[in-house]
Amino acid sequence: MSEVEKDEVSGTDTTGHEWDGIKELDTPMPRWWLWSWYISIVWAIGYWIVMPAWPLVSDYTKGVIGYSSRAEFHAEMSEVEAGRAHLIKALGDAELGEVKANAELYQFALSGGRSNYAVNCSQCHGSGAQGSAGFPNLNDDEWLWGGSIDDIYQTVKYGIRSDHDETRTGEMPAFIRDEILEKDQVRDVAEYVLSLSQDGRDTKAAERGKEVFAEECTACHGDDATGSTELGAPNLKDAIWFYGGDKDTIVKTISNGRANVMPSWTDRLDDTVVRQISLYIHSLGGGQ
Numbered sequence: 005m006s007e008v009e010k011d012e013v014s015g016t017d018t019t020g021h022e023w024d025g026i027k028e029l030d031t032p033m034p035r036w037w038l039w040s041w042y043i044s045i046v047w048a049i050g051y052w053i054v055m056p057a058w059p060l061v062s063d064y065t066k067g068v069i070g071y072s073s074r075a076e077f078h079a080e081m082s083e084v085e086a087g088r089a090h091l092i093k094a095l096g097d098a099e100l101g102e103v104k105a106n107a108e109l110y111q112f113a114l115s116g117g118r119s120n121y122a123v124n125c126s127q128c129h130g131s132g133a134q135g136s137a138g139f140p141n142l143n144d145d146e147w148l149w150g151g152s153i154d155d156i157y158q159t160v161k162y163g164i165r166s167d168h169d170e171t172r173t174g175e176m177p178a179f180i181r182d183e184i185l186e187k188d189q190v191r192d193v194a195e196y197v198l199s200l201s202q203d204g205r206d207t208k209a210a211e212r213g214k215e216v217f218a219e220e221c222t223a224c225h226g227d228d229a230t231g232s233t234e235l236g237a238p239n240l241k242d243a244i245w246f247y248g249g250d251k252d253t254i255v256k257t258i259s260n261g262r263a264n265v266m267p268s269w270t271d272r273l274d275d276t277v278v279r280q281i282s283l284y285i286h287s288l289g290g291g292q
């Protein structure tokens with residue numbers, strides 16, 4: 005090896021590489037940089053020893069202190085749970101109608117109800133509980149099965165025409181499919197139903213339909229057509245339509261029945277959650 009040559013101008017060693025008379029200098033790393041580098045090496049080795057660091061085949065090195073962010077998360081969650089335990093218990097024991105009087109408990113129920121509604125119910129009833137054809141609006145004060153907190157709780161808990169033994173039942177017959185009425189009778193009774201909430205319908209047809217209604221429909225929808233929350237039969241006078249208020253849709257409903265299913269939630273959700281959701285629904289505006 006040749007002797008190290010110094011650059012005359014800067015006084016720095018050269019590497020010995022030279023291109024067309026230009027020489028490469030061998031400038032040393034700055035002190036501060038070198039020290040940072042050494043310190044970070046020492047830090048890294050310390051970190052490997054203390055903290056979980058290296059992946060193994062089916063495991064990893066746990067480190068001296070055995071830290072785990074997952075364990076920390078679980079500990080935090082159990083702390084939160086423990087902090088809420090008295091509320092969960094209070095909600096489980098409370099009469100639903102009395103929860104509102106307890107501001108802290110009611111707030112706990114509504115916030116839990118809101119988030120659980122979003123996860124479990126919004127796909128059918130809409131994100132704002134506004135419903136859509138065949139899925140009732142839960143904001144208004146038109147209730148198929150009753151809008152008291154206990155009614156709502158029962159509906160949510162056991163469902164409607166669900167597979168639970170305690171489910172709400174009640175089915176509108178399929179008047180054409182089951183050969184109970186003739187087609188023109190169905191058109192007449194549909195005309196009568198529409199005449200209850202609209203002016204300018206065909207009064208002759210509605211007159212004929214009124215007789216059919218008295219015979220076939222009042223058992224569930226009531227003599228005055230305002231429905232029955234015992235049987236889930238909607239009010240037909242209020243121009244609020246569950247399936248749709250045009251004549252074709254009404255003829256279809258009468259001809260084939262509908263019998264939509266609302267699932268039962270008691271086997272899927274904690275009773276506390278069912279209570280929270282029911283209180284949330286009840287708070288939306290239509291609660292009775």
Ligand code: HEC
Pocket residue numbers: 121124125126127128129138139140142146147148149150156159160164236263264265266267269281282285
């Ligand atoms: C798979 C769709 C579906 C899901 C999910 C669903 N529902 Fe329903 N829900 C229905 C249908 C359909 C009805 C109407 C049934 C009928 O009476 O014909 C209904 C009816 C109701 C009623 C009765 C309304 C009234 O006017 O009496 C309430 C209350 C209700 N649902 C609340 C909920 C809540 C709370 C959840 C979430 C825990 C939920 N639903 C999830 C389909 C659903």
Ligand code: HEC
Pocket residue numbers: 174175176177179193194197216217220221222223224225235236237238240244245246247248254257258261262263264
């Ligand atoms: C055995 C009880 C029962 C009888 C009888 C019955 N209904 Fe119904 N009706 C219901 C139920 C329950 C619903 C709710 C729809 C559903 O989910 O099946 C309903 C829904 C309807 C709707 C839909 C309302 C809307 O808002 O979309 C119309 C219209 C209707 N019935 C008209 C009639 C007429 C007309 C007759 C007689 C020819 C009749 N119903 C007889 C139980 C009955």
